[in-house]
Amino acid sequence: MKFSDSERRILRLLQQNGRTSNVELAQQxxxxxxxxxxxxxQLEEAGVISGYAAIVDQRKLGLDVTAFVQVTLDQRSESATQGFLDAVEAESSIMECYATSGEYDFMLKVVASNIDDFAHISMRRILKFPGVKNIVSTFSLQAIKQSRVLPT
Known part of the structure; x- marks a missing residue:
């Protein structure tokens, strides 16, 4: 899809502040x-803008732990994978999920209130998702850059 300079500016500005009024946006x-x-x-109808959301500080909600969980499935059948994906969708502590190339099948971004909460999420929930063979967890020590603003 090809975008005009105006559309690119609109996208950049709305990504920086989705609450910008149409009057302010038009002026800028x-x-x-x-x-x-x-x-x-038109950008909304085309699905280029898929929604608007508040960016919330997870630590202010008591979610002090961020972990990246690499998941290996024991089988890669369509039904086993779908069962896993359905469980991921239903788990509110999983913020993001990516199918990956390489040694692991999926990468999850998981938030938890503390290490005990994460242990519960990983051992009592994620490890029991359909088809999960193994998980490896890595913990974030510090967020260096977090951005939802895509280059336009």
Whole structure:
């Protein structure tokens, strides 16, 4: 999909502040309000903008532990994989899940209140997901860069 300079500016500005009003957005992009509003709606309808969300500080919610969990499945059948993916979707402590190449099948980003909470999540839940053979966990010591802003 090809984007105009105005659309790229709209995307950049909305990624930085999704609460920007159409009036402010139009001024910053250099468009009048109606064309700016139409372009934002077109980007939403095309699925380029898939939603808006508040960015919440996980530590202020008491979620002090972030772990990256590498998962190996014991079988790679479609039904076993789907059972695993369904369990991942249902687990609120799993923030992200990626199918990966290499030694492991999936990488999960998991948040927990403390190490005991993480131990419970990993041993009593993730290890019991359908098809899970093994997990390896790595803990984040410090978040250096966290961004949801994509290059435009």
């Amino acid at each position: 992009v250099g468009l009048s309000e109606s064309p700016c509003f139409r372009r934002v709606k």
